[in-house]
Amino acid sequence: MQPLHARYPFLQSARDAVEEAAVDLGEVVATDEVVVERARERVEWAITDGSVGDPHRRTRVELLSYPVARVLVSLVDTPVCTRKYAQAEAEAARERFVEEFTADDSFSYGDSESLSLSALLAEFDLTAAVHETADRYRIDVGTYLELAADQWGDEWRLVNRALTDGEVPVTTEELHTLLKQAIRHRIDDGLPFEVPDAIADELDAEVESIQTTLSDLDLTREIDTVVPDLFPPCMQHLLDAVQKGEHLEHHSRFALAAFLTSIGMTTDEIVELFQVNPGFGEEATRYQVDHIRGDTSPTEYSTPSCATMQSYGDCKGKDDICEDEINESHPLNYYEYRLDETDDEEVEDWRENEDEDDSEA
């Protein structure tokens, strides 16, 4: 086990090193508290800080904490946790390799110990797809699209790139961002996986701790943002229907009203949003929304899950985010994901717009 493996535990050679050392993961989680502790730290820092925390000074602990962290993420089995974890590991790796690529010799770890760009490209089978030019790089368009498709920002859009003869020119810094994406895909790959009970039992306390961290996070970030453009397709569909004045079944109306309530809209605001439709029944809407909020009933109702939406035929326009990011779990997870992924500056609350319109009118 080399320090290089501890710094880049997702490398195939790191995996091989763990295998060669004949480490029994079951035994590690049962006996090696330092490793388990560092693994928990990796995941919790990922959730709260977007980093993986400071490396442990012992190579063995640092390296082994990575597979254990993956086990923890699998046990927690929540899309937001998996996503934040993969993102944080990839970002940590990017910071390290950028530093190593640019370090002058006195700071480098020595040839066998530092990661070179060519080694990293080879690791992800990108050697043939990335071509160095005088001052930058050119990437084969298929590879570019695989790595850049989920990057946000106009500058990543293929239409704005000087694509020629199947190659996209990128700067060094952009190449690093794309490599980070390759790392993220690898870390994401296979997560969450099935964990044998014997291992799971040993990690009950850590999983609980991470779940607490996650739920604390949810409390501090309770959604209070209304951006209809970022709504899940099912809710956009229902909202369109309401605004066009189409008749909605009770369950559909209910689902939409519950969703809008959970993202922080008041009854008045919901009534207002519905009101684009001239034929809508304001009183009925008001009553229904109040009912869902628990104002006129003893129960507070929550937004139906994806499974419920599907069984009522309200799941419409399912897209990649539904399938790949939130695993068809819950419309609110979709919305939260979109909010997370969108630049804060670009998030424009519908209610602020409404106010502006009012003031202009």
Place this chain on the structure above:
Amino acid sequence: MEERTQAYLRGRFGDHYRRSEFTPPPDANEREWGFIPWTDGPSETMVRHRSLLDLGELGEFLQRKRPKHVYFSAGRYRDPSASSMSAKEWRSSDLVFDLDADHLPAVELGEDSYAQMLAKCKDALLRLLDFLENDFGFEDLTVVFSGGRGYHVHVRDSGIQQLERDARREIVDYVRGIGLEFEQLVDEETVAGTAGRSSPAQKRTLSTEGGWSRRAHRHVMSVVDDLLERDEETAIERLREYEGIGEGKATAALSAARQNYDRLAAGNIDVHPAFFQIAKPLMTEVVAMDNAPIDEPVTTDTNRLIRLPGSLHGGSGLEVQRIERDDIDEFDPLVDAVPETFRGHDITIEVTDGGPVELGGDSFTLEPGIGTYPEHVGVFAMARGRAEKGPE
């Protein structure tokens, strides 16, 4: 369509399939197959989720079943006949483009004849191929006349097989010029102030390397060349057509263009503020001129079924025909896609919806009532629902 008409067309489709050589697409056994049989009434039901195991040898299947329309999937699957997409287990998909006259902005529906629509569609096809061959550098392209109102291009390069929907949408947006941002195309570089100027200046250039930026640059240069050929007066007139450009700015832009031709040719469009102001609307023009208005869902859907090259289109009686790259310029769908089987003899049809028909290099006028026409014209009219089979 009446039963006798249907029976006739089905029989003649069968004759055609018996006479023609048939080349299936690559990996035919990993694809999903679908077809629409001849049925009474206007409703058509597609039989799909079939594998080659279900259909048997394709040429033989076509001769036996004589379907009205035949389709195969862009996708390859572990189990192509499974009834749901997830059970099929997707492996890869060709990248397919569909140009349909119905969706072309250049086409004036109700005004253009079928031949004119197809000609405009071919212009769009050539623009699409410019993107696919030169920008994307694709090498494995199959160009197909759809048998109806347009063209299909199947790309089978290995680099695109694994792309998911999002990535394919980026390709669609690229060829349609959607999301093109002027600010993104222009490289801004701060250069040291020239003599007499203390503050650093911005140098804004269009990359001539590739992409829309190169297209935009070419367009800028064609406008510049046109201006320089004109006399002062008409050049200024031309420039004043742009919004916000008056006499003063037009004169300044024109003289900047004259004095800085080489810099412009190298991509520097910042030769004068007035010139830069004119460069911006040129981007909108270049998208309108150069984009290929493909039908987005066809390209982004990795499970799409597409008409089978070599089959007959049940709505026209024309062949869904592969076109060699070098033959595209010369290709005339209304001549070259007329199946040999339907040529050289006449049949009797009962025209219900008369009017002109251009086909097989000739023009005909269908007169309402019973009449005798070349078979390919009769088949076309019947397939389009403009006639029924007449008495023998």
